[in-house]
Amino acid sequence: MRTLAAPPYVLEPQVAAHAHEMFTVLSDPAIYEFENAPPINEEWLRTRFARLESRGSSDGTQQWLNWVIRLPGGKLAGYVQATVFEDCSAYVAYELHSQYWRQGIGSTSVRAVLQELCDQYGVATFIAVLKARNYRSEALLRKLGFVPASEEQSAQHRDEPDELVLVKPVQAAANAA
Numbered sequence: 818m819r820t821l822a823a824p825p826y827v828l829e830p831q832v833a834a835h836a837h838e839m840f841t842v843l844s845d846p847a848i849y850e851f852e853n854a855p856p857i858n859e860e861w862l863r864t865r866f867a868r869l870e871s872r873g874s875s876d877g878t879q880q881w882l883n884w885v886i887r888l889p890g891g892k893l894a895g896y897v898q899a900t901v902f903e904d905c906s907a908y909v910a911y912e913l914h915s916q917y918w919r920q921g922i923g924s925t926s927v928r929a930v931l932q933e934l935c936d937q938y939g940v941a942t943f944i945a946v947l948k949a950r951n952y953r954s955e956a957l958l959r960k961l962g963f964v965p966a967s968e969e970q971s972a973q974h975r976d977e978p979d980e981l982v983l984v985k986p987v988q989a990a991a992n993a994a
Contacts, residue, residue: 823929828884836863847915905941
């Protein structure tokens with residue numbers, strides 16, 4: 818896993834040492850308007866990040882790729898993560914502190930990760946699962962060329978009835994970069 822340039826941002830492979838700064842970023846209550854909750858404490862986050870440093874599941878069927886987003890001034894804004902599967906598909910997710918929303922940071926960073934996943938990991942299909950009410954995330958993904966999944970794909974990837982599944986084939990990903 819390598820550091821990615823997403824000018825003017827840098828995406829660094831996430832490691833346990835990022836937990837201190839990321840705890841502040843991820844403690845923003847606005848992030849959790851639609852789902853999940855902030856990390857319990859910094860040590861919990863450090864432990865989670867340390868586990869993710871393995872970069873994959875113990876059975877080898879998944880690659881876990883996580884990058885933190887470093888701003889030009891040196892602060893962290895959030896992260897982009899991907900779970901790559903053996904069938905050349907990948908789940909993509911991201912979180913940014915709310916002070917960085919609607920500035921192009923998310924779309925620039927996610928676009929860089931999509932390109933990396935396509936070029937270096939052979940991903941053929943990108944998948945994003947989000948709460949259907951999460952209009953900000955849906956707008957970002959649609960801007961990047963994601964479209965609603967088929968009924969079959971939705972059934973395969975949706976865990977809860979209020980989730981929306983968006984997909985993006987590689988051909989569309991290559992054109993967006």
